[in-house]
Amino acid sequence: MADSTPRVLAGRYEVGELIGRGGMAEVLIGRDNRLSRRVAIKVLRADLAQDSTFQARFRREAQSAAALNHPAIVSVYDTGEDTQIASDGSEVRVPFIIMEYVEGHTVRDLLRDGAALPLDEAVEITTGVLSALDYSHHAGIIHRDIKPANVMITTAGDVKVMDFGIARAVADSAATMTQTQAVVGTAQYLSPEQARGEVVDARSDVYSTGVLLFELLTGRPPFQGDSPVAVAYQHVRENPPTPSSIAPDVPEELDRITLKSLAKDKTIRYQSAEEMRADLNAAVRGGVVGAPAVGVIAASNAAANAAQRGAPTELLSATPASTGTTSTAIPAVPEAEEVEEKRGRGWIWALAIIAVLLIGGIIWAAFLRGDGREDVAVPEVVGLTQTEAESELTEVDLVPVIQTEASSEVQEGYVISTDPEAGVVVQVGGSASGEVTVVVSAGPDAIEMPDVIDEEQADAERTVREAGLTPVIETEASADVEEGRVISTDPAPGDAVEVTADGSAPEVTLVVSAGPDSLEVPDVIGMTVEQATNALEAAGFQGYTTLVTEVNVPGYSAGEVVSIDPGVGSSAEVNQSFRIEVASGSVPVPNLEGLTQEEANSALRDAGLNGNFQQIPQDEVPAGTVWDWDPKGTVEQGTTITVYIATEPEPEPSESETTTEPPDDDGGDGDGGGEGDG
Secondary structure, eight states, rough: OOOOOOOTTTTTTEEEEEEOOOSSEEEEEEEETTTTTEEEEEEEEEETOHHHHHHHHHHHHHHHHHHHHOOTTTOOEEEEEEEEEEETSSSEEEEEEEEOOOOOEEEEHHHTSSSOOOHHHHHHHHHHHHHHHHHHHHHTTOOOOOGGGGGGTTTOOOOOEEEOTOHHHHHHHHHHHHHHHHHHHHHHGGOOOHHHTTTOOOHHHHHHHHHHHHHHHSSSSSSOOOHHHHHHHHHHOOOOOOOTTTSSOHHHHHHHHHHHOOSSSSTTTSHHHHHHHHHHHHHHHHHOOOOOOOHHHHHHHHHHHHTTTTTOOOBBBOGGGGGGOOBBBBBOOOOSHHHHHHHHHHHHHHHHHHHHHHHHHHHHHHHHHOOOOOEEEEOOOTBBBHHHEEEEHHHHTTTTEEEEEEOOOOOOOOOEEEOOOOOOOEEBTTTOEEEEEEEEOOSSEEEOOOOOOTHHHHHHHHHHHHHOEEEEEEEEESSSSOTTTTEEEEEEETTTEEEETTOOOOOEEEEEOOOSSSEEEOTTTOOOOHHHHHHHHHTTTSSSSEEEEOOOOOOOOOEEEEESSTTTOOEETTTTTTEEEEESSSSEEEOOOBBBBHHHHHHHHHOOOEEEEEEEEEESOTTTEEEEEOOSSEEEOOOEEEEEEEOOOOOOOOTTTTTOOOOOOOOOOSSSSOOOOO
C-alpha cells in the first residue's frame, strides 16, 4: 500500500503536485503549515544536486530573488535543504526555495495563438516589467532572461516577473561571462552583447524587454529562424522590422520606442528601464516621446554592424538556459563580402600568434621560477556553509582563512564573500601561501522588528519568534482595534533590535487590544426586551446585567421599552448594569373633571383610551364641561371611557301650566288639610 503521508520540508512546508519543470529545478505547489498559506516550492533536480556548480547557481538564485522586495517581482519567503536518498542509496542534500504562489497565467499563454494583444494591455504589461527591472537594477541585479514565459499576469491583472535563476549581480556579470564562455538567456530574446558573449548590464534587460514589447504588439518576435544560431545571428546583425509593418494599428510613437530599445549599440539604446517606461507612459498620455525617428535608429544599427565587421565575432551559445540542454556552440558569423572575410582571417591569425607568444612566455616564466608554484582559480563558495567552503578551497590546494562578520542578510554560518573573489587566479605551492580569506556570517548584530500591527495575537507572536525575538504581551483597552489584535509594538516596526550578548532572543513588547472600556448605549426605545438585549450585544456590551420593571405609560404597547438607564447615547462600561422600563399595557384614566368635551377627548386619546360622551342635565357644574366619567383608575389601553357632559337643567313649569287637582267632595279648598266639622 502506497504511503499517503505528504512530504514535508523543514517540518513546515507540505509538498503538493508538480506544476512546472525547468532545466535546473522542479516547481511544486505547497502549503506553509505554519502560516496557513499556499506557496510555490522550487527544488533543485535530484540528478543535479551533487553538482556543486548547480548548487551554487541555485543558491545564487535564492540570494538574488530574496534581495528583491517589489510588488511586480515574485517574492522569495524562505530557503533550505532537504535530505533525499540517491539511486545509489547515498544521502543527497537537495536545496529548495519557498516562493510566493501566484495564481494566473504567463504572457506566453496569452501569445500562444500568435495574436497581438490590445495596445493598452501590451503597454501595461511592458511598463510592469520595466518597473520590476528598474527596482532590480537599482539593487544591482540583472535578470538576463526576460521573456514571455517569465512574466505572469495574476488573476487581479497585476504583472509579476519571475525566475531570477540566471540573474547575477552587476559586479560579477563580466567575470561570469568570461569564465563560463556560455551565453545565458533564451535565443529569441538575447541582446546582441549576450549573443556575442560580452559583458552584460541593465541595458541587456532593456533589449529583451523591447523584444517582449515587439511580440506583444505584433504577436511574434522581431527575429525568427530555424535554429538558435540563425536567431542569434539576426540579433547581432539584422535590423528589426517596425511593429507597424506587421500590425498596422501600432502608432508611430510605439514604433520609435520599440526600435530604440532594440538598438544594437548599447549607448543608443535606453540607458535604464525607467527611461523606457517614461517614454511608454508619455506615449499613452499623448505626451512627447524621447525616442528618435525610426530612420535614425536604423542608421545607428548599420553603424554598429559596420564596427563589428573586421573583428572576429563569436556567438558562444544560444541554447536557452532554461531548457537544461547542453549548450550548442555557434560558429563565427559569416561575412558577405570577400574583403571583409580576408580581413577577419587576418585578425584571427594575429590573435592566434599573440596567444601562442603569451602562452610561451608563461611557460618560460614558470620554468625560470622553478619553485613548484602553480596557478589556481578561486572557486565560487559564496552562499555555502563554512564547512563546505573550506572543503571546496582545500580540494584545489588553497588555504581558507576564516573571518566572521555580522550580517542580517546572510544566514549565520554561510559565506558572505571571499578575498580574492571567485575566478581570480592565485598561486599555490613553493613560497606562495595560496591563502583565501573567507568571510562567514555571524548572524545579525541587530534584528529588524517585523510589522505585526493589526495581526491576531497568536499570528503576531509566531512572526516575532520566527524573527528571533521573544514577544512580551501587554493589553490595552481600545475602541478602534478589535479585541485580540495588536495595537502597537515596542520597538516600532522596522526598528533595529540589538542582539543580546548571551545570544538569547531579545524581548519586544506587543500591545494587544482588550477591546473598548466604554461603549455608546444604542437607542432601544420602543423595542421588546429581547430586541433591546440583542442591540446591546451588537454594540459590544458583554457580561452586563439588566433590571426590567413594568410601568404604566401611555403611548406604548405592552412589553415595549419606554426607558433605559444609562440613557440612549450615553457612555457606559462594557459590563454595565442597565435598568430597563417596559410598558405594562395599562394606563391611568386621566382626570377629566371640568374639561370641555374636546379637551376630554384629546386627553383620552393621549392616554390611549376612547371616549363615549353623554349629555346629562346638571346644575352643579357649568354646562358643556365634564361632570363625571366611568371607569376611573387604571384600565387597559384602548378601553372606552363613558364621559358625562353637563347640560343646562330643564326650566320649572309655570302656574298656568300646573295641573289643578279636583276639589274634595266636602267642598274643601284642596289642601287636604281641612278638619272635619265634627
